[in-house]
Amino acid sequence: MVLAFPALLGLLVFNYYPIIQSLLYSFFDLDFTTDWLNAPFIGFQNYATVMASDQFWYTFLFTTGFTVVAVTLDISLGMLFALSTFYVPKGMRGLLRAFIIVPWAIPKVIQASMWRWMLNSDVGPIGDILVRIGLVEEPPLFLAERVLAMGSIVAAYTWKGASIAAFFLMGGLALIPGEVRESAIVDGAGPLRRFFSISLPIVMPTVFVALLYRSQDALRVFDVVYGLTGGGPGTSTDTLSSFAYNAYFRFAQFGRASTYAVVTFILVGAVGTFYISRVRRNFSFRD
């Protein structure tokens, strides 16, 4: 018990205390101050104001929509990557895994600025290549048009997300016994058939955990948005986190911002409940 004390104290100071504090902020009228003890208590009025604003619902829908799309892509691409590492001959496996791990090593916000340069509408290679192969007449305004900007965020996010998902799924795929696969080949099952009726059912638990884990990450996405579009054009690509960050530190509306933060927490927490119930069996260390 004493041994766990330093860690628990740390969690209390930097995780649990701030959560309660944020919750408190959200019940007070706090503009340009965080001194909630001397600020007017307004109950649920921040929530009422926020819930009545179109901006909130737009941001809420964008964040959840982004999560669905990005996580689906993360897992699908990650699965393709993971399967590839098992498909290629041993000699290429190391190289392939090295490629896949590179996006993972780059800090998210730097990754966002790299993509901002890739997607530059004047001299970015992606727009240029699209023009050269004749798909479009002029380079698309990837970061200035609403729908394209949303797509850009998904692409930049998935660049790293697919790698993370791939390493997750490799762990799961490695558990499939070689004999199972071989006997399926002998029975004449094609690669697609083999994947859907043999591999997928076996790795399904891993896929499920990866899905929950990536969803939590996507729901609280901040760095990629902040670095790539800054929420723009306007606030159309703001997520709950990036909108709240600006409300906190640019507009100093601590009460209002906290309601966004609390909503983010509730969303992530809801997914987290599934996650914990799923991984609980691994909690039994000494029984």
Added chain:
Amino acid sequence: MNKKQRAIRHKILSVLIVTVIGVWCLAPLAWIFITSVKPMGTEYRIPVEYWPSEPTLDNYRTVLGERFTIQRSILNSAIVSTGSVIGTLTMATLSAYAIARLKFRYRIHTLYAMQIAGMIPPIVVIAPTFVMMRALGLLRTYWAMILPNMVYALPLSSFLIASYFANVPFELEDAAKIDGAGTLKTIFRIVLPIAAPGIFSAGVLAFLGSWGEFMLANTVSIGSPAVETVPVAIQSLSRAFNLQWSWVAAGTMVTIMPIIIAVLVFQRVVVTGLSAGGVK
């Protein structure tokens, strides 16, 4: 189709797959590199140049020169990450031992407290943490980043180390106790050496976590180059010098290459850690 044909087809397909995935994973990095060796100003030339006619290292000289604080940001990141890792590993090892080896009443609650903490979105804790650091007078100091990062890495580290501890045979420990060694001595002499790979991989992951952390670093450094970490420095560079992307690119290369190389070197450790922490 005979066996030989099939082998050839397998090989061609494999090369194709490796190429496609390679391009996807390396393209942004390659583009940053190409931009970094373009003479300043030519990165905005139309039509787009895929390789400069006169490659140069001038941009590197510029960003490593006196006008910029790139080296400083690398040093800052190294200090913050090292400090955080030392703190994390100390706390995580102790708590992991308690979780995996001891029977105490609130063991399962401790585990839950850790796992729940691992899910907390940074945005929920950022404002109160900022206020706390301001009250303590720690804004624009390394401590404002080290202390919270120490804790942010705890859930994953503790879990990882605990799963290694769980594999140490109890008999070994009991033998040490019979020989008269105390709890701490048993930990240091018997359990730690066996769990060393787990601790190492937790350390690498914790290091990378705080190296890449942006929201907190950005908030508590408030534009002070003296404490800005790499992600904050590159982000503000890319915003401030919007017109000289060849500089931003050179700065990005200088700051991310060491970490990419480190990750490739420690690949096995990182992957083991990732899958142990995740798949479980």
